[in-house]
Amino acid sequence: MSWLNFFRTRRDEAAAGSNANLAKDRLQVIISHERVSRTREDFLPKMQQELVAVVTRYVAVDPDKVQVNLERGADLSTLAIEIELPGPKGKLT
Amino acid sequence: MAQVIVVTSGKGGVGKTTSSAAFATGLAQRGKKTVVIDFDVGLRNLDLIMGVERRVVFDIVNVIQGEAKLNQALIRDKRVDGLCILPASQTRDKDALTREGVQGIIEELSKEFDYILCDSPAGIEKGALLALYFADAAVVVTNPEVSSVRDSDRILGVLQSKSKRAEEGKEPVKQHLLLTRYDPARVERGEMLKLDDVLEILAIPLLGVIPESESVLKASNSGNPVILDSESPAGQAYADAVARFLGEEKPHRFIEAEKKKGFFGRLFGGRAA
Ligand SMILES: Nc1ncnc2c1ncn2[C@@H]1O[C@H](COP(=O)(O)OP(=O)(O)OP(=O)(O)O)[C@@H](O)[C@H]1O
Ligand SMILES: [Mg+2]
Numbered sequence: 001m002s003w004l005n006f007f008r009t010r011r012d013e014a015a016a017g018s019n020a021n022l023a024k025d026r027l028q029v030i031i032s033h034e035r036v037s038r039t040r041e042d043f044l045p046k047m048q049q050e051l052v053a054v055v056t057r058y059v060a061v062d063p064d065k066v067q068v069n070l071e072r073g074a075d076l077s078t079l080a081i082e083i084e085l086p087g088p089k090g091k092l093t
Numbered sequence: 094m095a096q097v098i099v100v101t102s103g104k105g106g107v108g109k110t111t112s113s114a115a116f117a118t119g120l121a122q123r124g125k126k127t128v129v130i131d132f133d134v135g136l137r138n139l140d141l142i143m144g145v146e147r148r149v150v151f152d153i154v155n156v157i158q159g160e161a162k163l164n165q166a167l168i169r170d171k172r173v174d175g176l177c178i179l180p181a182s183q184t185r186d187k188d189a190l191t192r193e194g195v196q197g198i199i200e201e202l203s204k205e206f207d208y209i210l211c212d213s214p215a216g217i218e219k220g221a222l223l224a225l226y227f228a229d230a231a232v233v234v235t236n237p238e239v240s241s242v243r244d245s246d247r248i249l250g251v252l253q254s255k256s257k258r259a260e261e262g263k264e265p266v267k268q269h270l271l272l273t274r275y276d277p278a279r280v281e282r283g284e285m286l287k288l289d290d291v292l293e294i295l296a297i298p299l300l301g302v303i304p305e306s307e308s309v310l311k312a313s314n315s316g317n318p319v320i321l322d323s324e325s326p327a328g329q330a331y332a333d334a335v336a337r338f339l340g341e342e343k344p345h346r347f348i349e350a351e352k353k354k355g356f357f358g359r360l361f362g363g364r365a366a
Contacts, residue, residue: 019311019314019315020314022314022315023313023314023315026141026144026146026147026316029147030141030146030147034183037184038184042184044150044151045151045155045160045161048161048165049160063162064162064164066162066165067164067165068150068151068161068165069148069150070147070148070149070150071147071148072146072147072148073147
């Protein structure tokens with residue numbers, strides 16, 4: 001029993017190691033992004049405003065219905081901008 | 094109308110963010126629509142503890158300054174339904190947060206959510222005052238340690254004098270004690286303040302005792318609030334605290350040291366899970 005415990009503890013420690021690696025991976029991704037954004041202005045708010053402005057030249061959109069989704073990754077990030085367009089009647093809610 | 098809960102402590106590093114993440118997740122698990130706001134402008138961490146750091150686009154300051162809509166800044170949790178996170182700004186300075194701005198945000202969130210949790214920064218300066226100003230209830234996070242208990246007492250005084258409820262002479266902010274990082278073995282050896290001592294000094298109702306637990310570090314490594322680790326003592330203790338907050342009777346656990354282990358158990362298994 002006690003030796004079983006001994007081995008179990010060792011295995012737990014190995015598992016904790018991979019848990020720490022997970023922490024390191026997450027930190028490397030987020031810190032590299034933060035270092036970049038420290039040196040230049042955050043362009044997302046402005047870009048979003050400009051995009052909405054362009055879209056409103058063609059259709060009446062509710063600025064509330066614009067969703068910006070970002071997923072930062074190590075090698076690439078994805079930015080998804082979702083603009084809900086009004087129905088054919090073009091009515092704003 | 095949503096209930097506004099501030100998670101506060103005065104002293105830094107006692108477990109406010111850990112508790113905010115666990116508590117918000119626990120409320121949402123029980124079907125309450127919950128949003129948790131990071132008030133630590135300049136030093137946001139709640140996003141990491143909640144594991145959503147890669148998805149932050151806009152933050153509370155963008156909303157206050159009109160650069161983004163509130164629902165664009167809210168991050169919807171992918172694990173638990175009805176749970177949202179509103180991140181703090183990492184780059185702007187603290188003055189960007191204004192009382193009027195926060196009031197607007199809380200009023201808007203009130204329409205959609207049942208609970209609004211405010212994860213306070215340490216101290217009793219502007220950020221901490223703003224985090225507690227609109228509170229209906231306070232979870233005062235305390236460690237069984239002299240400076241933490243004293244700071245908790247100070248923050249209780251602030252809640253009683255500087256909150257909106259206090260200023261308007263309304264029913265006072267409901268206070269709850271959450272004693273965290275409690276190590277019953279060290280208490281038994283007389284190395285750490287006892288639960289009863291802390292309760293006697295602070296004299297507010299006890300919401301829960303969260304044991305010192307390795308699972309908290311594991312949880313923060315992986316970005317999963319510890320309450321999702323339902324096997325762990327800390328996760329279970331947080332789940333109990335949430336249940337009590339919602340009015341259930343739950344006996345307090347994890348306040349007694351585990352029964353003595355055998356010789357080999359002590360040699361090889363002396364750590365808390
Ligand atoms: N029950 C616990 N068992 C073990 N470690 C814990 C426990 N609760 C919190 N910790 C650890 O304590 C540290 C501080 O926790 P946390 O960040 O939640 O505190 P905080 O009060 O939000 O800090 P700050 O004042 O800087 O905002 C973290 O490393 C966390 O992992
Ligand atoms: Mg914190």
